Amino acid sequence: MKLTGFLLLLAGWGIVLSALALLGSAAAQTGFVLAGVAVEGLGLGMVARAHSILVEDEA
Amino acid sequence: MTSLPAPALSETAMALCILCIFLVPFALPGLALINTGLGRSRSSAHSMMASLCMFAVAALTYFVCGFSWQGFIGLPAHSFSVGGKAWSLIAAEPFFMRGLDFNGSSASLAAWLQILCVGLAALIPLGAGSDRWRLSASCASTALLAGWTYPLFAHWVWGGGWLAQLGVNYGLGHGFIDAGGSSSIQVVGGLTALSIAWILGPRRGKYSSNGMPAAIPGHNSVFVLFGCLLAWVGWLGLNSAGAILFTGMEIGRVPLVAVNTTLAAVSAGLTAAIVTRTRFGKPDASITANGWIGGLVASSAGCAILKPAAAVIVGAVAGALVTQAVDRFEFSLKVDDPGGAISVHALGGIWGVLAVGLFAAFSGSAPGQFLAQLIGIATLIGFVLPLTYGLNWLLNRLHPQRVAADGERQGMDLHELGADAYPEFVTHTEEFIQR
Numbered sequence: 164m165k166l167t168g169f170l171l172l173l174a175g176w177g178i179v180l181s182a183l184a185l186l187g188s189a190a191a192q193t194g195f196v197l198a199g200v201a202v203e204g205l206g207l208g209m210v211a212r213a214h215s216i217l218v219e220d221e222a
Numbered sequence: 223m224t225s226l227p228a229p230a231l232s233e234t235a236m237a238l239c240i241l242c243i244f245l246v247p248f249a250l251p252g253l254a255l256i257n258t259g260l261g262r263s264r265s266s267a268h269s270m271m272a273s274l275c276m277f278a279v280a281a282l283t284y285f286v287c288g289f290s291w292q293g294f295i296g297l298p299a300h301s302f303s304v305g306g307k308a309w310s311l312i313a314a315e316p317f318f319m320r321g322l323d324f325n326g327s328s329a330s331l332a333a334w335l336q337i338l339c340v341g342l343a344a345l346i347p348l349g350a351g352s353d354r355w356r357l358s359a360s361c362a363s364t365a366l367l368a369g370w371t372y373p374l375f376a377h378w379v380w381g382g383g384w385l386a387q388l389g390v391n392y393g394l395g396h397g398f399i400d401a402g403g404s405s406s407i408q409v410v411g412g413l414t415a416l417s418i419a420w421i422l423g424p425r426r427g428k429y430s431s432n433g434m435p436a437a438i439p440g441h442n443s444v445f446v447l448f449g450c451l452l453a454w455v456g457w458l459g460l461n462s463a464g465a466i467l468f469t470g471m472e473i474g475r476v477p478l479v480a481v482n483t484t485l486a487a488v489s490a491g492l493t494a495a496i497v498t499r500t501r502f503g504k505p506d507a508s509i510t511a512n513g514w515i516g517g518l519v520a521s522s523a524g525c526a527i528l529k530p531a532a533a534v535i536v537g538a539v540a541g542a543l544v545t546q547a548v549d550r551f552e553f554s555l556k557v558d559d560p561g562g563a564i565s566v567h568a569l570g571g572i573w574g575v576l577a578v579g580l581f582a583a584f585s586g587s588a589p590g591q592f593l594a595q596l597i598g599i600a601t602l603i604g605f606v607l608p609l610t611y612g613l614n615w616l617l618n619r620l621h622p623q624r625v626a627a628d629g630e631r632q633g634m635d636l637h638e639l640g641a642d643a644y645p646e647f648v649t650h651t652e653e654f655i656q657r
Contacts, residue, residue, distance in 0.1 A: 169608045176604025179597055183392060184304045192392075193593055200596065203604045211555050214420050218556040222429040 165213040171206025175199045229295060229328050235466055235473045236326050242463035242476075243331065246338045249456025250277060252449045253345045256515065259445030260508055260561045261352040264633025266441060267643035269352060272360050273345055279361045280344035280368040281337045288340060289322075290315040292373035294329040295382040297321065307391040309384040313377050332467050336376070339407050339460070340368045346411030349561020350419040351623075354426075354630055357638050359623035366613045367414055375606055376406040380468045385601065388594045395591025396584065398598040401469045401479075402461035402522030404574035409602050410610070412568025415559065417611040422624045424558030426631070435552050438560065443507040450491070450514045457483055457518040465526035479525045483518065486537030490517020493541030509545055512562040516544035519567055520574035524582055532581035539577075540570050572599055 182195030231239065254273035258266050293299055293313025301308045315321045324330045344364045351360065378385040379400050389397035400406060429435055440446060462479045465471040471479070494513020498506035520540035521533060528536065547565035551557040557564065576599065579592030617623065629637035636642060 169611065172604045172608050176600055179600040179604065183388075183597065189590065189593075196593060196596055196600065199604070200600050203600060207603060207607075210420075211557075215554070215556040218424055218429055219433045221423070222431050222433060 164216075165210050168206045168209030168211075168213060171209060172203050173206075175201070175203030175206060178202060229467075229470050231326075231328050231331075231466070232473075236331070238473050238476065239331050239463050239466045242459040242466070243335050243338070245459025246335065246342075246456050246463065248452045249342055249460060250338070250345065252451075252453030252456055253342065253349075253515075255445040255449030255452065256511060257345065257349040257352060257561045257563075259442040259449065260349065260440035262438070262633065263441035263644060263647070264635055264642065265353045266635065267641070268357065268634035268638055269348065270643075271639060272348055272355070272357055275357065275361050276344045276348060276364045277341040279364045280341045283365045283368040284337055284340045284373070285319060287317055287369050288373040289313075289319050289333055289336065290317050290373075291370070292336065292377045293381040294332045295380075295386075297329060297381070299377070299382065308387070309391075310377070310382055310387065311384065312374060313381050328467055331463075332380070335460075335463050335467065339376075339403055340372050342403075342456075342460075343372050343407045343411035343414075344368060346408070346563050346567045347415040347418045349563030349566075350415035350557075350559045351422055352560040353634060354422055354625050355418065356623060356625050359617070359621055362617055362621060363414070363418065363614055363623065366617065367410075367610070371414065371606065371610050371613065372406070372410055374609075375410055375602070378601070379406045379598070385594075385598050388597060389588075389590075393590060394594035394597070395579075395582075395588035396594075398594050399469065399527065399578050399582070399591070400523045400575060400598070401471070401526045402457070402464040402483075404519060404521075404523035404571040405598055405602060408519045408522065408567040408571035409575070410606055412564055412566070412571055413602065413607045414610045414614070415563035416557070416568060417607070417614045418623070419557050419559050419564065420611070421614055421618050424556065425560070426627065428558045429556060433556065435556075435558075440508050440560070443511075446508055446511045450511045453515060453518060454484070454487055457487070457522070461522050461525040464522070469526055471526045475526055478530075481530050482525045482528055482533035483521045485530055485533045486521030486540065487514050487517040489534045489537035490514055490520070490541035490544070493538045494545045497542055497545045508562075509548060512548060512566050513541035513544050516540040516566045516570035519570035520577065523571075523574040524578040527578065527582045527584065529581070529583050532577070532583070536574065536577045536581065540573055543569055543573055572602070575599055 178199030258269040385398035388394040491514035495505040517537035579595035
């Protein structure tokens with residue numbers, strides 16, 4: 164779960180960079196950057212959840 | 223390999239910049255005192271010792287290789303081309319700062335300022351690893367931060383890297399703007415703090431079997447609050463020098479930087495005091511201090527381009543954000559961060575960067591500034607966090623970062639340094655034996 168989260172973080176950043184390099188219009192760039200940030204949010208959530216599960220199990 | 227034209231400083235600007243850089247070291251004892259005061263008394267000497275050692279390691283590592291990766295605008299850098307646009311990835315300076323002439327040039331002043339900045343970034347994770355982070359491991363982790371993570375991102379922001387060039391290359395406002403280091407110092411340090419807190423795990427006894435956190439209050443509020451005042455002085459110098467060197471600000475705007483920095487700190491501190499007073503019936507000293515620092519952190523990015531009223535809003539939001547985030551990390555996310563480093567530096571810094579996109583007042587129109595700031599934040603979360611976590615995870619495999627269980631029970635002072643910070647407060651059982 165933690166590894167998947169980190170991969171999602173990198174994937175989100177990849178979407179942001181791709182939007183910057185490949186898209187011309189400002190609206191499309193904004194949309195894809197926001198989508199990339201959303202994927203990163205998902206990844207961050209997964210990593211955070213994996214950590215809290217670990218702490219609860221150990222406690 | 224490419225290089226952009228180096229910014230030129232007038233003699234007055236150079237003198238003022240030097241004066242401002244002389245103030246920056248105040249931020250270091252400020253953060254060190256806050257980290258120490260928010261930790262346990264039995265680890266306080268260890269915390270101050272670690273601050274000193276981590277600053278030393280950071281400065282030396284940065285001298286050896288950090289500056290050669292970071293560089294400065296006008297110095298050579300490795301770039302690659304995407305669609306005909308140059309993306310500067312990493313500087314191409316020789317090691318040991320051999321390419322620099324210390325003659326008052328903006329590059330030499332930047333190198334001096336950066337040694338202090340990297341030291342500041344290095345002290346941030348110490349707040350999250352308080353009471354359980356081994357001294358040797360914290361120094362090794364600092365070497366990774368100062369030798370690789372920090373210079374790489376700082377090049378992108380301050381060294382003429384691809385984030386700074388978003389305006390020129392893609393028409394996104396003035397490119398990613400961060401005058402005083404909300405992102406490159408604070409968020410990089412804050413995300414490293416998050417990685418360290420995840421890797422180390424919580425302190426023993428912090429969470430009960432039902433997942434509820436136990437309160438482990440800091441041992442010295444006076445240290446914490448005095449640290450805030452010291453940090454404020456340091457931040458005045460940091461934001462002013464950063465704005466002159468990295469955004470090319472005219473020196474006539476230094477008073478604006480000082481006013482914005484101060485207003486953000488005071489409004490953040492006051493907001494945190496009011497929020498805690500409303501929630502708990504009395505203002506909480508440690509959270510108010512965290513709010514104050516959060517305001518300083520958030521002020522850095524836009525200190526030279528925000529109007530004072532906007533700085534008040536930025537500070538107030540930072541104060542409220544930090545107050546909420548400290549609880550959220552502790553209760554919901556099970557992250558044990560005794561110094562509040564993640565809430566203050568990572569979240570405060572991200573808010574400061576975002577605030578530039580929301581409130582920046584430029585002379586001309588600058589469409590796309592918000593998007594440029596958002597791309598910077600996406601890079602911090604999507605690249606810097608996995609990088610710093612991965613490096614520290616590897617380090618933990620080679621050299622375990624957490625102290626042994628015995629050491630944690632005994633206290634870091636006795637276990638790692640062999641002596642307590644407050645020996646006269648130690649209760650010896652023979653003192654209670656009737657003679």
